[in-house]
Amino acid sequence: MNYNEKTCFIVTPIGGDNTDVRRSAEGAIDAVIIPLLTDIGFELDNINVAHRMPQSGSINKQLITRILEDDLVIVNLTKLNPNVMYELAVRHAVRKPVVQICEYGTDLPFDITDERTIFYANDMKGVIELKENLLPHIEAAFGEKEIDNPIYRAITSSTILKDVRVTDSEKYLVERLDLIEERIGKTINESRYNSINFNTGKINTYSYNFKATEDFSTLELERRLFDKNAIKSVKIRNITEDLYLMKIATYIDLSPNQLKRIIKNVAGVEIEWIEGALAKNKF
Structure with missing residues (x-):
């Protein structure tokens, strides 16, 4: 794929100046994300970072416009920052390519555990691994013909349940499938969480x-x-x-x-x- 004219918006937790959150987020952007994007053909002017945008005009409007219109959005979910989660939901609503990254130890909500997410360690080895894993995820995001995400699934389920032509049995099946999906997501995230952090056998x-x-x-x-x-x-x-x-x-x-x-x-x-x-x- 030719990425020369593609645009990318990077959403990340900010934190205060020189805090661990800020330094980690900036490091991922400057050491991995932007170099990789430019290596594969993105123009530097077509890559925007949420907290580095010019301060003129309405910042919120600029942010939402980029989230809605850019060809790719990369979201750093580390620490599950509320603003970042909101911006991810906005992106999901338009069903456009998105790649999620976060540091190991991030306890993802069940409804996004099975979304495209790259876990990485906040160290030098983690930088290398993140760079190795990011490109395949970007290619997969652009390769999806019908993008699926929690917002789309919720809308689809709601539409089915409200359809008067759908039988009670069919509505029951949809509700049960939603419950099964929730429990599977919980199990997947729990397994990932335990294997990464606390697999000590102690309860x-x-x-x-x-x-x-x-x-x-x-x-x-x-x-x-x-x-x-x-x-x-x-x-x-x-x-x-x-x-x-x-x-x-x-x-x-x-x-x-x-x-x-x-x-x-x-x-x-x-x-x-x-x-x-x-x-x-x-x-």
Whole structure:
């Protein structure tokens, strides 16, 4: 393929000046992405980086225009920056070529685990490996005739479910397939996460008593916590009207404060911990 007239937009987490996030993102851009793109024929003027765009006019408008119109978008998902995730969703909405990269250890959401993603290490060897893997992914992205992604799949499923001509049985099958896809994505990401980071064979369990200030679904909270790939299993039982017992198993050794912070962020309701009810061991 002739890339001379192709355009590419690079979306990446920024972070503060000289932070690890900023240095890592800039290193990937300057040491790997831009040199590779120019080597295969991209003109330097046709390569834009989100945070390096001129400050004149509406930055948001420029960003969205590039995301919508450029021939290729390369997205760095490291740290799952909210702005980056939003911009990835915009790109998915127009069904155009996109390549995802991220550092090892990034806990990808289940719905994008099976998308085209290159994992790399933030070291010199990682730079070499990223460069080796990036070109095949770019070629594959441009080679796809019908681009598939989570946004398109969700729209397709919704359209089918709303079609009055579709039978209840067919709608049930679509819903079950969506659920299966979600669980497979979770399993794939969990396997990748464990093999990269914590494949030590050690499982830690914790028990907490807590009260919630408002009604909530224990099943929904279990599902949300299970989506966190450091968590192997979670069970929540109602002890009294407003007192709950949670038993949770993790692949890694978390401090009580770390685990409580994860639970509170996921819960969506205020939680009051009943101290003295913590137990930790291996099983």
